[in-house]
Amino acid sequence: MTKPVIIAGAGPAGLALAIGLAQTGLRILLVERQEEDMLSDPAFDGREIALTHSSIAALKRLGAWEKIAPGNIHPLAEARVLNGKSPLALSFDAGRRSTAQLGSLVSNCDIRRALFASAIEHSGIELIAGVSVEEVSTSDHAAQVSLSNGAEHVGSLLVAADSRFSTIRGKLGISARMNRLGKSMLVGRVELERHHDNAATEWFDNGQTLALLPLGERQASAVVTLPDGDAERLAAMDPGALGDELTRRFARKFGQMRMLTPMHNYPLTTSYSHRFITKRAALAGDAAVGMHPVTAHGFNLGIAGTERLARLVAAGCRLHGDPGHPVTLRRYEAGHRAATWPLYAATNAIVGLYTDDRAPGRLARGLGLRAARLAPARKAVSKLLMQGA
Template sequence: MSQPDQAPDQAPDQAFDVIISGGGLVGLTLALALDQGGLKIAVIDRLAAEAVLEESFDGRAAAIGFAAYRMMETLGIAQHLGEVQPIEHILVSDGRIGTPGRQGGPSALTLHFDHRETGSGTEPLGWMIENRRNRLALDIQVATRPGITRFTQDEILDIQVEPGAVRAKLKSGTKITAPLLVGAEGRGSFVRKKAGIRTYGWGYDQTAIVTTVAMEQPHGGVAHEYFLPTGPFAILPLTGNRANIVWSEKTSRAKALLSLSPAALEAELARRFGDFLGKVTLDAPVWSWPLSLELAATWAKPRITLAGDAAHGIHPIAGQGLNLGLKDVAALAETLVEAKALGQDLGDLTVLERYAQWRRTDTMTLAISCDAFVRLFSNDIGPIRALRTLGLGLVDALGPARRFFASHAGGDVGDLPRLLRGESLSPALN
């Protein structure tokens, strides 16, 4: 005889191996990685899946390093992306808008990276993938995995850490439990705040202006980064002879720019582009975000850990924000899958500290490096400008130095987790 349906408050807790709070790019990738290792996963996402796929939701694109892209292939995400744009070259130059003899565009002295600097010598430096397209691919792949349960248009209201488990009550009234809860909801992480994990950092008095443009001339798969006095200006190639723009400006100046008409904003873009790619026109809405550094004081507490921007938010100067989060995914998934195979408690602090130690040094090194680059390049002081231009030239002239920076940007350094080497976590394949 069937039993009558129970009200949510009376229903028994649904049990999982890991609960992931946050169904964005990091949260869903982590779910797929843990599922590949045989774990049962719950993903909590306050947004409906279709909402984040709207063109008006998010105009960002990410430069995915070649190591992180290996993981996307291994997890079956890449097969759903369709056509994506490889980054064949990166040109980095220092300059000032309106320098005599050159209006915008790359300077004569430019730091140049190409595929010779990658680990294999044949992989692109990275792949430009629009966030919406990445999210759609994740949605498709997650839907094929019965071990992943998604709670969409829902969120965690309360967390109780108990011996052997963490219990989460959702806004819908559903109650779920697992040995471990992962906060992957971004900078404003509810899990991080509820766990009492403090953050430290500072603002840069800069705002990122993000949009997509269409260009008359082919971009050739070249990514440009100009270090301008008010902040970096990145031209990141997309499919269809388009480019994603990440334009950092002083906040007061950004407010004025964001109030301009489309035609006036295109004129400001042209001043920075120069004419080497022909006429540049807006091809999407314009978004903006304040820029800051924010680092969690600790990555783990008993039964709770953090991943992605919930643990670290950095300046986009090197395009490494999402790549850092995907490195977290690879390290955390491998740590938990190995712990499960050994019969260990997934939420035990000794297990979580292995993950934190694996990721802490790399994250701190990159965060400090990006902060130093922002301070070094976001000014127009003559002697400093001369020294940094000389530095760019010296690095460009030294192959080992170029390979060092390219390997770090591509995520192919240090003790790489298996997924970043393109190896599966599935017990059946190892």
Template sequence: MLNSVLICGAGPAGLALANDLALAGIDVVLIEKSEERSLAEPVFDGREIALTHKSTAILRRLGAWERLAADAVHPLTRAKVYNGHSPLALAFTPDANKGGQLGSMVSNCDIRRALFDCAAARSNIKLMAGVSVDHVISTPTEGRITLGNGQTLSGPLVVAADSRFSTLRSQLGIAARMHRLRKSMLVGRVRLDKDHCGIATEWFDHGQTLALLPLAPGVASAVVTLPDGQAAALADMDRRALGTELTRRFHRRFGAMEMLTPLHRYPLTTSYAGRFAVARAALVGDAAVGMHPVTAHGFNLGLSGTARLAGLLRRAGDLGEASLLKRYEIGHRVATWPLYAATNAIVGLYTDERMTGRIARHMGIRAAHVTPARRMISRLLMQAA
């Protein structure tokens, strides 16, 4: 294993990187604390991913896209953003050369399953499931991890892909900006009386943020962001009461809503690592950048980061060479920081309940209808790095 890249975490980012490196003929050891069965058959967790065209292209190259069932992929044709009860919307439409779509909606569990199936079929990926990584040490000559079973592994590069609350990041001496928002996102599938027409819609309403993400005809993912206490109370309702409550919260814009799944609750924390690489170690996915979900680009940024790192390693003689990791860090920071900062600014503006905030939001949406501003915002929000 001395020549294998050690990837800690088999979530979407870890799986994507493992597949990308394996395609280049690089040996990988993929370590994950969850059991293999849960990786092979991930359960539905409520999260629907808005994939950009770039992310779709990466998944195709990895061989994962073809493993998705036809009815698991849903077209995202347009997007609209509303402020409160104002009828004025900021609309996003696809470029003429994008086939009439902004992107595609795919469930997180389906993407994870497809990526795992690819990894399981590649002989140069060794999976160690059901074992934790207790400790990591990076030196100028090697990366070394100690597993929960006492085993020690060494390699030219260790990659932390273990979430925005990464313990490995801390052990590597990398600080991170962590912002606990004291709010939770609730997500679940609903049936609609009025079809969504493939349009993703978001409302920055007073005291709550709502989103409706298009899936199959007449079916969508409802997203509600509330203060933690209110979110917990909403999640505890039975399905019939939830349908009624969501219908009320969405002001019957799509008629009556019927819950098809329970609401899954996710407390919101954003994070941004102070560094993305140190000697013989790198961060990918949420361990590097944990985005607010409002722009739906957390997965896309993570996938672009793994592709960036894999592209550099593919041409490397030494897989953990310092200048290579520095190039990855600089490239990923340039690609992620503008969107991370802009997303946080948008969240701050559109959740400001003061009168000055409401006026600023209204003026901002009006200003965004001017063509240059619309192009700039579209470029920022509709394309991941």
């Protein structure tokens, strides 16, 4: 059975790419190891995604945005950065732009649910759920996959969209720069005593990094990054004690906190693939670039990358009649590397600076915070946060 494009992975990147390609008239085979009911109604996983205006526009083009309940979309009006006990705060907002907010916060599970609902509306997308890709092979003329159910499929292009720990990437012979940080991110919803003013707060403190993401009236997502062992101990607390502990860690800036959900624990690993393409194959989403969550760009870069790939594949089909033409893939790799590497490198540098608790590190980030308060720097960062709004 031949399909023009085979996509391994039905997470947000895989679904977005499948929809984008199907909109051009291509036929897609989408393979996912999770069962279909988990794709159609994904469980809450604690992750809240800070969507830029560009990503929201992309979700609208994919037919997914209108499938998210308005009450599950939360405005992000401002972003604030705090450094230890310093009274200085660095604030970013939309400035004089036409929009009054930097973007919107939406739960990862709501985005996945909406993308899946949009994908199944396309007759050109065939989903095979509950199976994994066991073997892959590519040549100058075709890409072939062997599935765990014994089936084999051949296409003109294979796309790996199966997470930053991608097994397909390895099977294609592509290595990646993997950086296991020895820290974990805990995320969970809390009720606040004081209002958050629709502002996200990032607080680099000694021995921990904290964030508060505004969700609704006196509700927020609390994010705590700690060394792995400390994170596990914190996550194991009962809800009452955990709420008190978060209240203490956030120095009562938002008053008393009360847990609304359990804390979900995510060990932190960043990744950057040494190549994004090989013969008849490409990497998308986290399989290509796995960002540190501190600047909230991972999802947005992934969506932008799938739009880039879909656009180039469509153009390649018009010019060459071939979704996996080598010229198309080289253009994708060049464009995606140019778009991702500066942000990936800058984010890692920020993380290194703001999590260095040694005296020189504390001094450097204090000086950096003062410099960033200058108007040109603040405008540049606000533009980066909004990404083309």
